[in-house]
Amino acid sequence: MTAPRDPFFPADKPIRADAETPLDIRHLGRVDYEETWHLQAELAKQRAANEIGDTILVLEHPNVYTAGKRTQPEDRPTNGLPVVDVDRGGRITWHGEGQLVIYPIIKLAEPVDVVDYVRRLEEAVIHVVRQLGVDEAGRIDGRSGVWVPSTRKAADPSASTRDRKIAALGIRITRGVTMHGLSLNCTNTLDFYEHIVACGIDDADVTTLSLELGKDVTVEDAAAPLLTALDDVLSGRMTVADHTFGSAPDPTKGLGRKKKNSN
Template identity: 85%
Template sequence: MSAPREPFFPAEKSIRADAQTDLDIRYLGRVDYREAWQLQADLAKQRSAGEIGDTVLVLEHPNIYTAGKRTQDSDRPTNGLEVIDVDRGGRITWHGEGQLVIYPIIRLAEPVDVVDYVRRLEEAVIHIVRQMGVPEAGRIDGRSGVWVPSTRKAADPEAPRRDRKIAALGIRITRGVTMHGLALNCDNTLEFYDHIVACGIDDADVTTLSLELGRDVTVDDAAKPLLEALDDVLSGRMTVADHSFGSAPDPTKL
């Protein structure tokens, strides 16, 4: 299958400017969002200056809402939980315990291809979600992230039944260096999503690996295979395929 659109350079080529060195993987545990955001900014500055190599932060956050640059007032929470306005794209989302968060601090190869980078992140998540037992996982054209279609019956009867997002993406690229990244729902609660319009989308739902599979899938269960897939897709050893099963309006352009 082919990529959603032709990338600026061959899909089998690394998207990293420094493709010859290994990723520096840092497992941080549970980290306050602001602390992690500042760490990302510091590392991105160092990466831009060539003082460090490509670095990937692996962590969880305490419960928090973060609002991207496209967030509307109507998206914001009704439960009083703090919202942090951040410099990534997209709209509002939630982070919290049981959700695997990965922040790649990567210098991208020239010419910088933002779409290709996002599609590669999605591809890594699609690969491991399918590998773990959700073979229907894929994309909805017009919407970022990784989705499970309404046609799939989740193992847990409490799981939502509409098209549902299992992983969210939001990125920022400054001077060719990436920040922010992806969040994969593992065994977190969905309670906090009830109080926002997640990602500005009100015609779909959110799910977790645990709900889809009917068994507990922890952050630790998902971290290693996702990091391996991420390394493969950034390097070009895994290429982006067309996993779209539908299309819908882009909430960032409404």
């Protein structure tokens, strides 16, 4: 995503309000989505009140669909599984086993720059995905997340040949503190994506590190380098670069919040 303006902070400056204090990294294992959502809300409240420092939750979820504020009725699953309607941006997505999920609970420096924060998260993921072997990973202007271009041939022949998303982002910022975050597809199945319009996008697909590289790349393989990259990018030690390889319509532009359907 190309920023419509220069960021409020120079690229080599921290976006964290308290960049001097080390991040509190919490590895939660495999945890229920709604339970973790409530934990995030409590931690965000504590962070806003300066009762705790910046915290990052590292985890997997059991299989679950989550619908952001811009989810449309036609996005919702066709397989009858329930959906958690949640307070982040974006549309519908899936979380499940084999997918790395990271939720930063970060107090941002003022003035809060949401675009810069999103771009920094993307930069950390792009850095790690390329480090692991998907050298062409980058951005599509108009769409959030990290993408693999159609021009790259995946090692696994079952992978899509269209542009494909390898990492998704969805955030909420309240009282200057971030919630939700990013998910990186590692060894997870893609079957559950077949029953939704993932992120409201029907002209591209999804992929995993394992499909792209033709070998298992686990959550554990990706977690350590991604945590290091996140620390670097939020603190200004890693700067955002232009990794854009294409452009496409924004799937959330002009959409209000829709009334949810029963599932």
